[in-house]
Structure formats: C-alpha cells, structure tokens
Amino acid sequence: MAADSTRTQTESRIERLLQKDWTPYLIFALPLLFLVLFLFWPLATTVLRALSGPGFDIDLGNLSLENFNRFVTSPMYQRSLRNSFVVSVSSVVFASLIGLPMGYFVARVKMPFKNLFLSIGILPIIMPSFIGAFSWVILLGRQGIIRHFLNQIFMPFGIVIPSIYGLWGIIFAMSLTYFPFVFLLSYGAFSAANPMLEEAAMMMGARRPRIMRTITLPLVIPSLGAGAILVFIRSMGNYGIPAILGGDQYVLPTLTYFRVTGFWDLNSAAAIAMVSVAITGAALLLQKYVISRREYETVSSSRSEQHLHTHWLARLIAVAYCTLVLIVAMLPNITIIIMSFFEQWRGLFPTGFTLENYLRIPRMVSSEIFNSLFLSITASFITAVLGCMVAYITERRRPKGAVILDLAVMAPFILPGIVVSVALLSAFSGDTVLPLGGTFMIILIAFVVRRTPYVFRSVVASLTQLDETLEESSMIMGANWLYTFRRVTLPLIMSGIIAGTILTFATLLQELSTTILLYSARTRTVPVRIFSAVQDGYFGQGAALSVMLLVTVFIVVYAMNRMLGRSISSSFKLG
Amino acid sequence: MSLSMTYEGVEKVFDPEGRNPVRALNSVSFTIEPGELFCLLGPSGCGKTTLLRCTAGLESITGGKIYYGERDVTTIPPFRRNIGMVFQSFALYPHMSVYENVAYGMRVRKVPEETIRTKVTEIMDLVGLPDVLKRNPSPTALSGGQKQRVAVARALVYDPEILLLDEPLANLDAKLRRRMRAEIRRIQKVTGITTIFVTHDQEEAMAIGDRLAVLRDGNVEQLGSSGELYHEPQNAFVANFIGKMNFFHGNVASAAGANRESPVRIGNELEIRPHSERIKLEGPLSPGQDVLVGARPENLSITNVSSAAGEAGGSGGGIVGRVNVIQNLGQITRYEVVVDDAYAIDALEVDMYAPVDGVTEGDEVAVQVNGEKALLFAPETVADTVAEEEEVS
Ligand SMILES: Nc1ncnc2c1ncn2[C@@H]1O[C@H](COP(=O)(O)OP(=O)(O)OP(=O)(O)O)[C@@H](O)[C@H]1O
Numbered sequence: 001m002a003a004d005s006t007r008t009q010t011e012s013r014i015e016r017l018l019q020k021d022w023t024p025y026l027i028f029a030l031p032l033l034f035l036v037l038f039l040f041w042p043l044a045t046t047v048l049r050a051l052s053g054p055g056f057d058i059d060l061g062n063l064s065l066e067n068f069n070r071f072v073t074s075p076m077y078q079r080s081l082r083n084s085f086v087v088s089v090s091s092v093v094f095a096s097l098i099g100l101p102m103g104y105f106v107a108r109v110k111m112p113f114k115n116l117f118l119s120i121g122i123l124p125i126i127m128p129s130f131i132g133a134f135s136w137v138i139l140l141g142r143q144g145i146i147r148h149f150l151n152q153i154f155m156p157f158g159i160v161i162p163s164i165y166g167l168w169g170i171i172f173a174m175s176l177t178y179f180p181f182v183f184l185l186s187y188g189a190f191s192a193a194n195p196m197l198e199e200a201a202m203m204m205g206a207r208r209p210r211i212m213r214t215i216t217l218p219l220v221i222p223s224l225g226a227g228a229i230l231v232f233i234r235s236m237g238n239y240g241i242p243a244i245l246g247g248d249q250y251v252l253p254t255l256t257y258f259r260v261t262g263f264w265d266l267n268s269a270a271a272i273a274m275v276s277v278a279i280t281g282a283a284l285l286l287q288k289y290v291i292s293r294r295e296y297e298t299v300s301s302s303r304s305e306q307h308l309h310t311h312w313l314a315r316l317i318a319v320a321y322c323t324l325v326l327i328v329a330m331l332p333n334i335t336i337i338i339m340s341f342f343e344q345w346r347g348l349f350p351t352g353f354t355l356e357n358y359l360r361i362p363r364m365v366s367s368e369i370f371n372s373l374f375l376s377i378t379a380s381f382i383t384a385v386l387g388c389m390v391a392y393i394t395e396r397r398r399p400k401g402a403v404i405l406d407l408a409v410m411a412p413f414i415l416p417g418i419v420v421s422v423a424l425l426s427a428f429s430g431d432t433v434l435p436l437g438g439t440f441m442i443i444l445i446a447f448v449v450r451r452t453p454y455v456f457r458s459v460v461a462s463l464t465q466l467d468e469t470l471e472e473s474s475m476i477m478g479a480n481w482l483y484t485f486r487r488v489t490l491p492l493i494m495s496g497i498i499a500g501t502i503l504t505f506a507t508l509l510q511e512l513s514t515t516i517l518l519y520s521a522r523t524r525t526v527p528v529r530i531f532s533a534v535q536d537g538y539f540g541q542g543a544a545l546s547v548m549l550l551v552t553v554f555i556v557v558y559a560m561n562r563m564l565g566r567s568i569s570s571s572f573k574l575g
Numbered sequence: 576m577s578l579s580m581t582y583e584g585v586e587k588v589f590d591p592e593g594r595n596p597v598r599a600l601n602s603v604s605f606t607i608e609p610g611e612l613f614c615l616l617g618p619s620g621c622g623k624t625t626l627l628r629c630t631a632g633l634e635s636i637t638g639g640k641i642y643y644g645e646r647d648v649t650t651i652p653p654f655r656r657n658i659g660m661v662f663q664s665f666a667l668y669p670h671m672s673v674y675e676n677v678a679y680g681m682r683v684r685k686v687p688e689e690t691i692r693t694k695v696t697e698i699m700d701l702v703g704l705p706d707v708l709k710r711n712p713s714p715t716a717l718s719g720g721q722k723q724r725v726a727v728a729r730a731l732v733y734d735p736e737i738l739l740l741d742e743p744l745a746n747l748d749a750k751l752r753r754r755m756r757a758e759i760r761r762i763q764k765v766t767g768i769t770t771i772f773v774t775h776d777q778e779e780a781m782a783i784g785d786r787l788a789v790l791r792d793g794n795v796e797q798l799g800s801s802g803e804l805y806h807e808p809q810n811a812f813v814a815n816f817i818g819k820m821n822f823f824h825g826n827v828a829s830a831a832g833a834n835r836e837s838p839v840r841i842g843n844e845l846e847i848r849p850h851s852e853r854i855k856l857e858g859p860l861s862p863g864q865d866v867l868v869g870a871r872p873e874n875l876s877i878t879n880v881s882s883a884a885g886e887a888g889g890s891g892g893g894i895v896g897r898v899n900v901i902q903n904l905g906q907i908t909r910y911e912v913v914v915d916d917a918y919a920i921d922a923l924e925v926d927m928y929a930p931v932d933g934v935t936e937g938d939e940v941a942v943q944v945n946g947e948k949a950l951l952f953a954p955e956t957v958a959d960t961v962a963e964e965e966e967v968s
C-alpha cells in the first residue's frame with residue numbers, strides 16, 4: 001500500500017518533469033557556462049596570480065602579498081597610483097565644469113542649434129579617445145601648431161607654453177573626451193526637473209541664484225553623480241590617452257601594460273589590475289550610497305513647460321559658450337582630417353599635400369582591416385545572442401540565480417579593458433588547459449565579455465516595455481516557449497537587439513585598450529596599427545587610418561539611427 | 576462536448592519562502608458545469624486574476640488540484656491545455672495583421688492553410704467583423720470594441736475546451752461595455768464553450784453570468800445564480816457587494832427565552848420579525864444580542880413625518896431622517912435619507928414605486944422597514960464590509 005503510493009508519486013514526479021518545458025533552462029545554462037569559463041575563472045586566476053609573487057607561475061603553496069607590497073615600496077607604483085587618482089578626479093572635475101553649464105544652457109536657455117549641440121553626445125562613441133590624444137599631439141605637441149603659434153607670440157615676454165606631454169596633458173585630453181557624459185546627463189536632468197518646484201520657490205519669494213542653489217542644483221545631483229562616476233571609471237581605465245600623452249608619467253593601465261610586455265610579469269600585472277578594480281568598485285559603491293540617500297523627484301509629473309531664459313545676455317552667453325565648447329570638441333576631428341592629406345605638419349601649416357596616406361592603406365593594412373572587421377562582426381553576433389539570452393532570463397524568468405547572472409553580465413561594464421585582458425591572459429596564456437595566447441579566440445572572448453552589457457541593457461529596456469501578456473497569450477494558444485520566442489518576443493524586441501549590436505560593433509571597431517595586450521602579429525587590428533603609427537611618428541598614415549575608422553563608425557551609427565528612427569544622441573545612453 | 580471544471584482545495588501563496596508571503600487563494604473548491612458562463616466577482620485584490628491565471632496554468636498553484644472534466648491539469652503547462660483566454664489588455668500582436676492574429680493558434684497547431692482561412696472567416700463573421708477582416712489592418716489601427724472582438728475571435732477560433740476572460744470589458748467605455756457583454760453572452764451560447772468571466776463590476780457579473788462566485792481575500796464567500804446572491808446573501812459582505820444593501824444596528828428584543836422567532840429592534844422606533852430563513856447568524860439568538868439588519872432599498876419605505884404623526888402607531892412610526900437627494904429614475908424614485916449614526920451605518924437608500932406626496936429635498940421623513948424581507952447578519956463583518964466597499968469605489 002505504502003509502496004504503491006510512493007510509486008505513483010515517483011511516476012507523477014517523472015511525468016511532471018517530462019511535461020516541463022526545458023528550453024528556458026538550457027538558455028539559462030549556456031550564458032552561465034560562458035560567464036563561468038570566461039569571466040569567473042579568469043578573474044579567479046587573476047587573484048591567484050596576484051597573490052603568487054612576481055613572475056609567471058601560480059604557486060598555490062606560497063601565497064603572499066608581495067605583489068601588492070610594491071604599492072608601498074616601489075616609487076614607480078606609488079607614482080602611478082597617485083597619477084591615476086589625480087587624473088581621474090581632475091577629469092571628473094573638469095568634465096563637470098565643462099559639461100554642467102552646457103547642460104543648463106541647452107536645457108534652460110532659449111537658443112538656436114540645440115540639436116547640433118546635443119549631437120556632441122555622439123562624440124565619445126565615434127571618436128576613440130586615443131585618436132583624440134593623437135590630434136592633441138599634432139596641435140599641442142613638441143612641434144604642435146597651436147603651441148608653435150602661441151610661443152611665437154609669448155616668447156618675447158619670456159613665457160613658454162609647455163607641451164602637451166605629462167599629467168596635465170592627460171587630464172586635458174580626458175576631460176575633453178568625457179565631458180559629453182556629464183553634459184547629456186545633466187541636460188536630461190535640467191529639462192526633466194519638475195518646473196513646479198522652482199515655481200513654488202519663486203512664489204515664496206526666492207531669487208534666481210537662491211533657487212539655483214537650493215532647488216535646481218540639488219535636483220540634478222543624482223544625474224551629475226551618475227555622469228561623474230562614468231567619467232571616473234572611464235578615465236581610470238583609459239589606456240590610449242596616457243600611453244600617447246603620458247611621456248614618463250605612468251598611470252595604472254599603462255603600468256599594467258608595461259609590467260606585462262616589458263617584464264612578462266603577469267602576476268604583478270594581476271595585482272595592479274585588482275587594485276584598479278577595487279578603486280572603481282569603491283567609487284561605484286560610494287555613488288550608490290550618495291544617490292540612495294538623496295531621493296529626489298527628477299521626472300516631471302506634470303506637462304508644464306520649462307521656463308526658458310529669454311534675456312538677450314543670457315542667450316548670448318549661452319550660445320557663445322556652447323559654440324566654443326563645440327569648436328574645441330570638434331578640433332581633434334578636423335585636425336585629423338587635414339593631417340591625413342599631408343606628409344607633415346610642423347609649422348603653422350601642414351606641408352606636402354598628398355593622397356599617398358590613403359593610397360597606401362589597401363597595400364599596408366589589409367590584414368588589419370580584415371582582422372578588425374572579422375573580430376568585431378563575429379564578437380557582435382555572439383554578444384547579441386548572449387546578451388539577448390541573459391536579458392530574457394533575468395527579465396522574464398527570474399530564476400533564483402538571476403541576480404548573480406545580472407551582476408555577472410554587468411560586471412565587465414566597470415572592468416577596464418586592460419583588466420579583462422590581464423584576466424584572460426592569466427587563465428589562457430602559456431601552458432594552460434586551454435592555451436589561447438595570441439589567437440583570435442582570446443580577443444573574441446575579451447570583446448564579448450566586455451560588450452555583452454551593451455546588448456543586455458538594450459534588450460532589457462525593450463523587454464520591460466513589452467507587455468508580458470503578449471507572450472502569455474501565445475502560450476495559452478498552444479505555443480511552447482521556443483515558438484513564442486521566435487514568433488512573438490523576438491520580432492518585438494528586434495530593434496533593441498539591433499541597436500545594442502550595432503553600437504557594440506561600432507565600439508569594437510575602435511577598441512584599443514583590450515586588444516593592446518592580446519594581439520599578436522597575426523591578429524593585429526586597425527586601432528593597434530594606428531597606435532603604433534602614432535608612436536613611431538608616422539602621423540600622416542595614422543591620421544588617414546583614423547579618418548577611415550571614424551567615417552566607418554559614423555556611417556554605421558548614423559545608418560542605425562536612421563533605420564530605427566532615433567535621434568543620434570539617444571544611442572549614447574547605452575554607453 | 577463541453578467540459579466541466581473543478582477546483583479542489585486550490586491554494587496559491589506568492590513568494591512562500593520570502594519575507595512577506597502573500598496568500599492569494601485559500602482552499603478554493605467548486606465546480607463549473609459544462610457549457611456554463613461562470614462569473615468570478617470580487618473587490619480589487621481579492622484573487623480573481625490569480626484564480627484565472629492558475630486555471631490557465633500561467634501560475635502554478637501551491638496546493639490542491641484543478642480538473643478539466645476528468646483530467647487533472649494541475650501541473651500541465653498552459654500550451655498543452657487547449658484553452659482560450661482574453662486578456663484585459665487584449666494582448667493582440669502589433670507586428671501581425673488581424674488575420675495573422677486570429678490564425679495564430681491554428682498555425683501553432685499546424686492546421687492546413689485552407690482550413691485556417693475558412694475558420695478565420697467564420698469566426699470573424701460570428702464576432703461581427705467581416706469588414707475588418709477584408710481590410711485586414713494591423714490591430715493597432717482598430718477601435719477598442721473591435722480589438723475586443725478580435726481578441727475573442729482569436730481565443731475561440733481553434734476550438735478550445737475552456738474560455739477564460741479577465742475583465743475583458745474594463746478597457747471599454749460604459750456604453751460599449753454594455754453592448755459587448757450581451758455580445759459575449761451571445762457568442763458563448765452559440766459556441767457552448769465552458770467560460771469563466773472575471774469582473775469586479777457586480778452589475779456586469781449579474782447580467783452576464785449563469786452563476787457567479789463572490790471572492791474575498793482569496794476565499795469564495797458565496798456561489799450561486801444572481802437571484803440567489805441578491806435575495807439570499809450569506810453574509811453582510813456579499814449582501815453589500817451584490818446590489819445596494821442598507822445596514823441598521825439592531826438588537827434582539829429582550830423577551831425571555833429568545834429564539835429565532837424573537838423580534839429585533841432598531842432603536843426604539845422599529846421592531847421587525849425577519850423570516851427565520853433570512854437569519855444569517857449561527858446558533859440561537861440571545862436576548863439583547865447585537866445584530867446587523869440588512870434591507871434592500873425596495874424593502875424600505877418612507878412616509879411624510881406630519882402624516883405619520885397623524886396615524887401614530889400605524890406602522891410603528893419609523894426612524895426619522897432628513898431627505899438628502901431625490902433621484903427620479905423612471906419606474907422608481909430613489910430617496911437618500913440621512914439618519915442618526917445610532918440607527919444605521921450609512922445614509923439610507925429608499926426606492927419607492929411612486930413619489931411620496933409633499934416630500935422634497937431637505938424634508939424630514941420617517942423610514943419603515945419591511946420586516947419580512949429584512950436579513951440578519953453577525954455584526955463583526957460590518958467594519959470590514961464598509962471599508963472594503965470604500966476601497967473599491
Ligand atoms: N506575482 C505576484 N506576487 C505577489 N503577490 C501577488 C502577485 N500577483 C498577485 N498578488 C497578490 O495576490 C492578491 C490577489 O491579486 P489578484 O491580481 O488576483 O487580484 P484581483 O482580484 O485580480 O484584483 P483586480 O480587480 O485589482 O484585478 C493581491 O493581494 C495581490 O497583491
């Protein structure tokens with residue numbers, strides 16, 4: 001009797017298992033496997049290496065803090081750490097100083113060309129920072145044209161304009177690269193802040209400066225904080241700018257690179273990588289803490305319009321300021337374009353007009369072009385599939401482990417490219433179970449790990465807007481999970497997937513900080529080639545390649561936005 | 576041909592291991608007859624949608640069993656159940672034409688194209704949209720009523736065994752809602768499919784349902800035809816939820832040896848003797864016990880105070896109150912009368928078949944209760960009932 005009932009119980013258990021729709025579980029397992037293999041495992045080996053003492057071997061029996069000790073004992077380490085801090089914090093400050101007023105002006109002052117100014121937001125996407133740094137070398141380097149020009153004026157007074165190389169140069173280039181983040185986020189906050197709050201203050205008799213200080217600014221603090229943290233993380237992880245402009249000043253990413261390529265001391269590079277991750281992590285936590293303690297109403301609930309300043313002086317100042325910023329921000333692009341048509345640019349004017357820089361491209365860099373296209377396209381596809389899967393799982397199925405998956409996917413978002421490279425090298429270079437050093441594979445993995453958050457976020461955004469009953473009604477009508485996904489979910493989130501994927505593709509085409517540690521002679525990409533051309537002084541060639549890259553990226557992003565009917569600046573929000 | 580449906584001790588707890596588990600359904604047991612149009616009625620948050628989603632298999636239940644006919648479907652996923660469902664939002668696919676929307680369920684079932692074409696045409700005729708099918712636009716271009724019909728057509732076209740409707744009329748305006756509920760009833764009777772219809776509108780439920788179940792906090796409070804629920808409510812909650820009910824504070828007259836025949840007093844003015852079947856209290860009545868007296872508007876009457884004084888004692892005088900609003904609704908005239916808190920819970924609603932001579936708004940009147948038709952309830956439920964009603968409105 002008892003045995004009988006247990007048997008029917010097991011039978012019904014089995015029946016239940018068979019009747020379950022298992023596809024979603026498979027889709028849960030696949031990305032998890034990928035993340036474990038290519039993110040968790042590499043990060044774990046990074047930690048082990050960091051604790052293993054200098055060199056290239058993992059020595060579990062002999063763990064020590066020796067690698068971290070160097071931050072206390074070695075002046076070079078100390079200086080790099082300090083430089084990284086100084087650069088990141090200063091970049092945040094200057095980017096805010098440039099971006100915040102601009103955000104206010106564009107949001108609150110009645111003026112022409114607003115869309116033009118807003119399209120500055122696209123710059124960080126289409127203009128790789130190392131190309132920006134490169135053009136500042138042309139403009140302000142040892143023989144830079146602006147410096148040349150200014151020195152001719154000021155020399156008689158005994159003032160010599162310093163060259164761009166060094167900390168201040170890095171900060172200068174970083175601030176100009178990243179201020180659009182602050183600009184767009186604060187623009188968003190200024191135009192969304194509920195005008196009734198300000199009106200109420202005005203009713204109570206407050207004057208404009210007081211309102212600005214007590215009402216308006218506090219309202220945009222969360223957005224400003226988000227922008228600041230974005231700038232901080234980006235400048236902390238940026239490799240290209242300090243590598244080109246640093247001179248003898250190292251920061252953490254360049255120090256990491258130096259340890260690996262100069263000494264093949266992967267273990268101490270791992271330690272440096274861990275320190276930079278700890279810093280960005282701490283910054284992120286700090287921001288979370290600060291923001292969560294200030295919950296402001298930032299989205300206007302009413303439809304009432306913002307009061308735009310219409311005074312002629314306000315308008316004049318606003319337009320002049322925004323135009324100036326626009327010109328300075330566009331200067332690197334213009335410089336690069338001009339440079340690409342000349343042999344040299346040492347005096348005030350470039351010399352030796354030529355098309356050779358372009359004509360040489362097919363002959364000299366065809367394999368790099370192929371590599372870049374191959375890697376970016378393949379990685380974008382894998383990223384699309386993976387990001388889509390994880391987004392679906394975490395958004396729709398919410399299994400118990402979803403939070404972990406969510407965090408794991410987003411983690412590389414704050415991991416600097418060079419840290420991801422060090423982690424992958426830690427796990428897969430040399431004599432490991434899966435030796436991938438120098439292969440296309442390792443770059444592909446790095447690209448996918450770093451960019452999955454883009455597609456993930458984009459797809460999550462489309463999924464949250466997709467009414468769940470659309471999928472449920474399909475199930476009711478008899479469609480299983482896969483059929484429902486194919487016929488209902490996928491077509492309706494397609495634009496989100498395309499947007500995320502194309503943006504991924506565009507940014508991967510210009511990726512430098514990940515590739516720089518991972519490439520081999522066989523797998524070199526276009527950005528790496530530009531970088532070495534600049535370092536070797538072939539400015540004309542570097543400029544021509546840069547222009548080619550910029551134009552390609554611009555066309556891709558522009559075409560996507562046209563196709564999806566969105567404004568160009570909105571694609572920024574994914575970054 | 577059509578199936579019955581049985582719930583056997585169905586329980587649903589959301590987030591059972593979490594910090595705040597929510598008991599949405601509490602041992603729900605009842606049976607729906609084959610071909611019946613069954614209404615689930617209750618205030619917001621009472622678990623109607625949850626019960627429907629559990630019926631469809633979109634939500635797994637944490638206890639009990641659900642049967643379609645003889646078949647235990649408790650653990651069967653929705654796509655193997657052969658059911659149709661109309662969502663409140665209609666859930667029409669914006670990326671498909673109306674035709675493709677309706678054909679979807681048959682495409683899933685790999686029905687041959689010609690059969691699909693004839694069945695779609697038939698069903699669109701049945702729901703009265705042959706023209707829309709000819710134009711075959713995207714569903715986003717349809718009006719609310721048209722969308723609703725397409726959703727019904729889509730849910731019926733593949734001959735499901737059970738049809739589930741979750742507040743299908745909530746997104747329509749009042750006039751259209753009336754027309755569509757008659758339409759849904761017509762279509763349901765033509766197809767003879769066992770149907771569950773969820774609504775929080777009691778008028779809609781009474782108009783459309785063969786039988787209805789009133790839910791509160793995940794419990795079935797009462798189940799029956801609309802007539803049964805209206806005339807024989809089991810407790811004050813149901814009484815208040817189905818139609819208008821006036822509630823008075825009463826107590827059992829302290830005659831010695833009180834029993835179920837004892838008169839009940841409301842204040843000193845009224846004494847009533849409800850029919851023993853209409854006493855919805857457990858056990859014997861004790862002298863002086865507080866009870867809740869319920870009376871429908873049509874079981875109250877008013878008299879002009881001056882004339883009532885004239886024929887003193889004729890009808891026991893009645894409770895004196897002031898007329899607040901008079902609404903002439905055609906065949907009846909509705910008086911809203913405010914009386915002292917000591918007598919009744921709320922303003923009274925009195926329906927008279929003819930206007931009372933000489934009574935205008937602001938006048939004092941005496942209210943009488945038809946004792947035969949009054950109901951007695953336990954007093955505990957009052958606070959609840961009224962609070963929940965306010966929440967709904
Ligand atoms: N997914 C869920 N997780 C936790 N609690 C839930 C969930 N869905 C419903 N509930 C809770 O279960 C109870 C019943 O909800 P349900 O949606 O069934 O109410 P309803 O009767 O359909 O109400 P309405 O008329 O507002 O649609 C509510 O208390 C609700 O908060």
Ligand SMILES: [Mg+2]
Pocket residue numbers: 623624625
């Ligand atoms: Mg509901």
